[in-house]
Amino acid sequence: MSALSTRPGEGIPTLELRGVNKSFGAVQVLRDVNLLAYPGKVTALVGDNGAGKSTLIKAIAGIHPIDSGEILFEGQPVSIGGPRDAAALGIEVVYQDLALCDNLDVVQNMFLGRERHNGVILDEVSMEQAARDTLTRLSVRTLKSVRQPVSSLSGGQRQTVAIAKAVLWESKLVILDEPTAALGVAQTRQVLDLVRRLADTGHCVVFISHNMIDVFEVADRVAALYLGRMAADVPITDVDLTRVVELITAGRSGDLGIESATVAEAGV
C-alpha cells in the first residue's frame, strides 16, 4: 500500500483510499478497499455487477458515508459526511442516471443547488456566461442553445452537460459513472474525447465502465473491484485486456489480485 502511494513519477494522488469498509446491514459491500487516483490521469474503475463500484463512488461522494478506513484528498485525511462535504473538497460525480432535471435548461442544471445571486435575485447573466465559457472551454460544439431544456437533448448531449456541470465547479476530482453506457458510437466518441480533455486540463478523473475498449482507450490506470475487494490498482500499461477480464471475473490474474484463499473466503 505505502509502496503504491510512493510510486515514483506520479506525484501526490488527488484521492487515496486506505482500508475502506462499508456495510449495508449484514451485507459488507466494501472490504478494505484501497484506491489511488492522480491529477491529470484517468483511472478506470472496473468490476462485475455487484462488485461495489457504485457503492464506492457513493462513499466518495458522501451519499453513503464509509464505516471505517481513511480517505485522503490531496494527501490530507478528510471525512466526507454528505454531498456538500464532497463538493466543498472539489469532488464532482456524474451519475449513471445523469442527475439532471429534465424540466430545467442547460444553464439552470449546471448551476443547480449553487445558483449565483444578486441579493436575493438569481444572477442569470453571470450564470449563463459562465456556462457558455465552460462549454466552450471543453470544446462542446453540439449544443444548439444553453437555454434549451435538458429534456430536448440527446443522450450524448446530456452526458456532456453533466460533465460540464462538474467542470464548472473548478473540481479537482471528477467521477464518471458509466458515462458511455447508453450512447451510440459517435456520441461515445464525443464523451471519451471529453473525458480525455478533462484529464489533460489537470483534473483527476475516475471513470467507471463495463466497456473494456473504452477503458483501454482513455484510462491511465485501472482499478478492478471483485466482490467488494480491490483486486488490483495498477497502471494500464501493466495489464492487458485478458488480465483485466480475469481480474473482474475471478479477482486474480497471475501475480495480481486477491490471494486465492481470500477469494474462496469471499464466497465464490
Add this chain to the structure above:
Amino acid sequence: MASSTTPPAADLAEIPAPQSGFEGDASASTLGGAVSGYLDKVRGGDLGALPAVAGIVVLGVLFTILRSQTFLKPLNITNLLVQAVAISLLAMGLVFVLLLGEIDLSAGVVSGVCAAVMAVTMARHDVPWYWAVLFAAATGAAIGLFTGVLVAVIRIPSFVVTLALFLGWQGVTLKLIGQGGTVPVRDPVVVGLTNSSMSVVWGWILAVVVVVLYAALQLNRWRVQRTRGLASQPLIVVVLRIVVIAVIALGITAVLNVNRALNPNFQLVGIPWAIPVVVVLLLALTFLLNKTSFGRHVYAVGGNSEASRRAGINVTRVRVLVFVLSSAMAAISGIAAASRLSSVDASSGGGNTLLYAVGAAVIGGTSLFGGRGRVRDAVLGGLVIAIIANGLGLLQVAAYLNFIITGAVLLLAASVDALARRRGAATGH
C-alpha cells in the same frame, strides 16, 4: 400575466442569441425564428397558456352569443372577475404543490378553517380586522407546516395526508362555527375587499403603473441580454408581449371604470379592491418562483427530486415550505370568499372549492405530473372556471348540468396535460 423568463416553458420562443459554438441562434433572434421555435414547442407538447387563452376566448364568444344582453355588460364582467378571485388565489398556492408533483386535497377546507378563524375572532372576540386576517394567515401557515412535515419528513404520500386532513379540517370548521350556524362578517374592510372599489382615478394610475413597470423590466432584460451576448428573444416579440399586457390591463380598467349600476342614477364604478390584491400576489409569487433560488429549487425537486438532492438542495425543506406557502394562500383565498359572501358557514371551502382550484391550475397549464407550471396559470385557469360558472348561471342551467359541464372541462384540461406530456416524451421536448 407576469412575464418572466427563466424557468421552463417560458412564453414564446426562448431561444439563444448568436455566440460562439451555440448555433440555432441566428434563426431564433428573428421574428420568423421565434415563431417557428414557438410552434416547435407547441408541437412538442408544451402548450403553455394556449389552452387557457383559447378557453377564455371560446367560452367568452359562446356566452356572448347565448346571452348577448347580459354577459359582456360591465356589471357581469365585474362579477365574473370577483368570482375568479377566490379560485385564483387558492390555485396560486396549489401551483407550487403541483410543481412538486404533490397534491393538496385539503387546501379548500383549509381556506374554510382559516376564514372561520377570521370570522370568529372578529365576530365573537371583537378583534380588529388586521389582527384577524393576520391570525387567519398564520393559521394557514401553521396548517401547511403540519401537512408539509407529514408529507416531506414522515414521507406519507400527500394524497393520503391531505385526504385525511380534508375530513379532519371540516370537523374543525364545524366546531368553530357551531352546528348548522353561520358567522357573519361585517367588518367594512374585509367585506370591502370584494364588495367595494377603488376610485376611477386610482384605477387608471394603478393600470398605467403596472404597464410601465412591466415594459421597463422586459425592455431592460432584453437590453442586458443583448449587450452581454446572451440568449434573448427578438425585440418584436418583447414589444408584442408588452402590448398584450397593456391592452389587457388598460382594457379591464376601462370596463371596470364604466358605471355598471343597473339604475343609471346610481354610481357604481371602479376596480374592486380584490383585483389589485390578486395582481400583487401574482407578481410576488411569480418573482419568488422565477427569480429566486427557492423557486428554482421548487422546479428542480418537481423535475427530479433525486437529482436535486444530489445537487445539495434540501429537498425536505423545499417541500415543507411549499405546503406552508400553499396553505397560507388558501387562507387568503378563504378570506376573499368570506368577504364575497359576507359570512362564513360550516361548509365554507368544502364542496367544489378545491376541485375548481386544481382545475384552474391545470387548465392554466400547470402539469399534474410536476415540474411544469407558472403562477399565472392559476389566474388564467381561474378565469376559465369563473366564466363557466358565471355563464351557466346566466343561462340558468339546471344544477345537474352545471356539475356535468364543469366536470367535463376539468377532464378535458387533464387530458390535454396528459397528452402534452406523452407527446413531450415522444418528441424529446
